[in-house]
Amino acid sequence: MSVTVLAPATVANMVCGFDVLGFALAEPADTMHLRLTDTPGVTIINEDDFDLPTEPTRNVAGGALLALLREAPGVGIEVRINKAIRPGSGIGSSAASAAGAVVGANALLNNRFSKEDLVRFAMFGEEVASGVQHADNIAPCLYGGVTLIRSTAPLDIVPLPTPPLWVTVVHPQIEVKTADARAILKRQVPLPTAIRQWGNVGGLVAGLCLQDYNLIGRALEDFIVEPVRSILIPGFAEVKAASREAGALGGGISGSGPSIFMLSQEEATARAVAAAMQAVYDRLSIAQFTYVTRM
Numbered sequence: 363m364s365v366t367v368l369a370p371a372t373v374a375n376m377v378c379g380f381d382v383l384g385f386a387l388a389e390p391a392d393t394m395h396l397r398l399t400d401t402p403g404v405t406i407i408n409e410d411d412f413d414l415p416t417e418p419t420r421n422v423a424g425g426a427l428l429a430l431l432r433e434a435p436g437v438g439i440e441v442r443i444n445k446a447i448r449p450g451s452g453i454g455s456s457a458a459s460a461a462g463a464v465v466g467a468n469a470l471l472n473n474r475f476s477k478e479d480l481v482r483f484a485m486f487g488e489e490v491a492s493g494v495q496h497a498d499n500i501a502p503c504l505y506g507g508v509t510l511i512r513s514t515a516p517l518d519i520v521p522l523p524t525p526p527l528w529v530t531v532v533h534p535q536i537e538v539k540t541a542d543a544r545a546i547l548k549r550q551v552p553l554p555t556a557i558r559q560w561g562n563v564g565g566l567v568a569g570l571c572l573q574d575y576n577l578i579g580r581a582l583e584d585f586i587v588e589p590v591r592s593i594l595i596p597g598f599a600e601v602k603a604a605s606r607e608a609g610a611l612g613g614g615i616s617g618s619g620p621s622i623f624m625l626s627q628e629e630a631t632a633r634a635v636a637a638a639m640q641a642v643y644d645r646l647s648i649a650q651f652t653y654v655t656r657m
């Protein structure tokens with residue numbers, strides 16, 4: 363028996379919700395084929411051109427599967443991976459590999475594990491990628507839609523209702539490593555800044571639940587992480603300004619970058635935002651990929 367899994371791209375942080383908010387994109391998605399094998403352990407086969415490691419302890423799908431197998435001893439799993447989500451793009455490439463792998467393995471094991479167990483296992487895959495077990499890509503990849511990670515220990519994931527939203531993502535062809543983008547963050551936040559930030563996190567969650575697009579737009583503002591990380595992304599301020607001018611509700615760095623995302627109420631606006639983003643990078647002579655998709 364074998365199973366095929368589609369694991370979607372995700373946007374972590376959702377601007378003001380560093381490590382606690384994230385959402386899934388309708389596309390792109392990785393495709394993974396899994397089957398049980400007679401030899402206990404994990405076998406990784408990469409079917410794409412990204413040249414990722416196949417040694418399970420160095421591969422994010424492998425790290426997640428090894429965590430699952432610690433609670434399913436004696437099982438052997440082979441996974442063939444075809445990535446459509448570019449590694450290092452900032453739209454949850456590692457989370458898709460990790461989450462897709464454990465979803466497929468769980469299906470082969472008659473769904474013996476809960477969704478929360480799968481988040482827990484997949485977080486070990488994130489650790490392989492960035493050294494940190496954050497869940498704000500894993501949780502939306504597994505649950506779909508927007509998720510709030512109220513707590514990781516103990517795990518408390520809250521899927522949120524959302525009004526229809528379109529997402530534009532631009533991926534400038536530069537490299538930003540999540541570990542580096544975390545290392546530069548300030549360790550302390552002044553109380554007045556924290557107050558403004560949690561006002562926005564509450565406002566964003568309320569805006570999504572109330573289907574209030576105006577409130578969503580007002581709350582998409584980050585006083586803590588973006589001012590530090592945006593220096594790693596050339597053209598960031600121009601992309602934001604041009605996107606707002608094209609009608610976006612708002613947006614910011616996707617995960618730890620380098621991708622930038624913007625939310626729009628209508629598809630036509632999301633496409634105008636894509637054109638505005640491309641124009642910025644054309645002016646800067648930086649190659650980019652742009653995606654327009656539903657949330």
Ligand code: HSE
Nearest residue numbers: 374381496498617618
């Ligand atoms: N919340 C994580 C970070 C997401 O921003 O470091 C990384 O994709």
